[in-house]
Amino acid sequence: MDMHWTLAHRAQKMNPSVIREILKVTERPGIISFAGGLPSPKTFPVEVFSEACAKVLGDDGHSALQYAASEGLPALRQQVADMLPWAVDPAQVLITSGSQQGLDLIGKVLIDPGSRVLVETPTYLGALQAFAPMEPMVEGIASDEHGPDLHSLRHALGVEAEPGDAPEAPERRRLLQLNLDPARDFPRFMYVLPNFQNPTGRTMSEERRAALVAEAQRLGLPLLEDNPYGDLWFDTPPPAPLTARHPEGCVYLGSFSKVLAPGLRLGFMVAPPSLYPKLLQAKQAADLHTPSFNQRVVSDVLKDGFLDRHVPTIRSLYKAQRDAMLEALETHMQGLDVQWNRPAGGMFIWVQLPAGMSAIDLLPHAVDKGVAFVPGSAFYAGTADPRALRLSFVTPTVEQIRVGVEVLAQVIRDHAPHTA
């Protein structure tokens, strides 16, 4: 009992996930939860996995259960490269233990204590958590429904002028750095989630993508593009990834969690040749390699275009669930000063409570009546919007969505300032 463990300074920056704490409360039986970001288990192709497990273990079980290369299974790296909508060399693909691990590896390789990292406002909480142990200074760039605001981005970079006949990027960057406070050096990267963002559900427009990439190229700002939801579009595919437009300036993170199943923890990153070796060394030190068995099973599942048949079934299920939630919001929020968006894909709707209300204060009342959500404040690097909250429409049933939104509307009505 005499023991005293001296923690690293960075351990102070680690905190339990607010969402995971909320999820514990919402596991109470009878709660209709719009809080979780869990894919609908209905979409998991259990039979197909079962066949693939039998096949992988039957064909060459000994190799499937042995240690393997840190880069990942060659066949799976090739399949990932073939899947992506730009020319990707499989040598640039690193298989990760979920795309969360990609965030961890990027943090280790690119973030020094005090390094500036730019994010959207709001942004994915798991990314903030993955970066936190490396002690960055995270700065939220103001964002609208089309993505990050480029004026705010230029301001953060110390470039007030609009794009024009700028010097080439490295020169420009040196000039910029001369004018910057040395303590505020050039950001190591900007983290963006362009498709059906977690938490807002918004999609970065074609115009904003083109402009953001042009600015990143002009200023030499690396981009970290996270795309777990891109395949879950409802009517039309989203615009091309940022990385497709500027591969040497971007790291791309992808995942099989939303199109196959999250319980296998299988993701990937695509990194430029100048960065790949360090990410690989970080991967090797972190867990040697992602389970070889899981890689072989997913590689087997992917054969013969399985995703082309399977993903449309997820899209139509989630679209029906989104429509049910939008309809329920239309019906039950009438007369309340509540706003929400209409996501073109993914899993989330972003809601604004009436002026003067706080989603954090509302949550216990909602849970009391049997409905849960995640207050938006969890997703801000800086000052949070207290009125925002995130609703997931993929885990509950359509009937639960209807009932849950009605209950939520009543709770808002009961606590809205103008009805008090």
Add this chain to the structure above:
Amino acid sequence: MDMHWTLAHRAQKMNPSVIREILKVTERPGIISFAGGLPSPKTFPVEVFSEACAKVLGDDGHSALQYAASEGLPALRQQVADMLPWAVDPAQVLITSGSQQGLDLIGKVLIDPGSRVLVETPTYLGALQAFAPMEPMVEGIASDEHGPDLHSLRHALGVEAEPGDAPEAPERRRLLQLNLDPARDFPRFMYVLPNFQNPTGRTMSEERRAALVAEAQRLGLPLLEDNPYGDLWFDTPPPAPLTARHPEGCVYLGSFSKVLAPGLRLGFMVAPPSLYPKLLQAKQAADLHTPSFNQRVVSDVLKDGFLDRHVPTIRSLYKAQRDAMLEALETHMQGLDVQWNRPAGGMFIWVQLPAGMSAIDLLPHAVDKGVAFVPGSAFYAGTADPRALRLSFVTPTVEQIRVGVEVLAQVIRDHAPHTA
């Protein structure tokens, strides 16, 4: 092509694994490799895994493929606690993606840049690699065939006196720190691998364990105990783990890689309550959780005492392989000034070449003749013993062991100084 990625300072400390580089060379067909630390695939219970996969997916495939708790599957945490030879609360068990990940999490939570970390001489290379990104000052404590030398340990801690009527640990520790160079603060922990160590195959004696734990308690030195090979004993089980003697002062790392299969990447750590929450937060940020599917499959395999029936078959196979290698060494190294030990379990024999020889220089000649090993120098935190090399006896067949050792002896004879 303008892009310039600014790497974190710690990225300089990351390096490709020497062993993995050697393994690439030895994958040439026809090479007899004593280099790899791969378990024999013959020991992987493929059929049993196949049944468990079918059962897990058949019983509740949707849960097995969903996101899960960062702590790990409750049933598996209970099984791990029950397996260990001291009273372990399952709440202190954290399931990890291989025990390599345990090393990564410990590094993140306990190591600041410049923190002192003590290791045995030599020590496990993967641990050095896992700690390196956190930029510790690693110090090798002189070690003999029974484990770390306690005089050297006391010297490193600035305590020259032998144990006696010392003040209680925290007080003692404060006094120590007053006398120490502030730049050389008290070590954050000492990393030890007491059973059939990688690379030496040696086992820490009961007497040394008792004395090391007593010193660690007296001085308040945390211990990190890594035990991947403990179940692979040949004649008698090794003495009780260090952690069993002093649970609040130790973190214990275990693995299913050597008793079931490494390709599932499943390990665990047991940590005291004061440290567990931070390790859990680091785990959550690193990869959310270890694959729920893999945890359920292994939990199913472990039921009904499977390991009690299975592990003895691994022990007898590896014992026969060790015996074959010892016999071949006796036969073929005659007349050469070569020394080796007789490991009581595990996977490795540690060999000393004749005086004046270098294992690094010898390796290309050996590979040329069709035999590979790992030069011992890979395993030292400080000055390496150039004569040492590691031979793994578990992957090749008995026939390959005989032929490979004969070839190795001839290569040594051809290059030994006194025969030149």
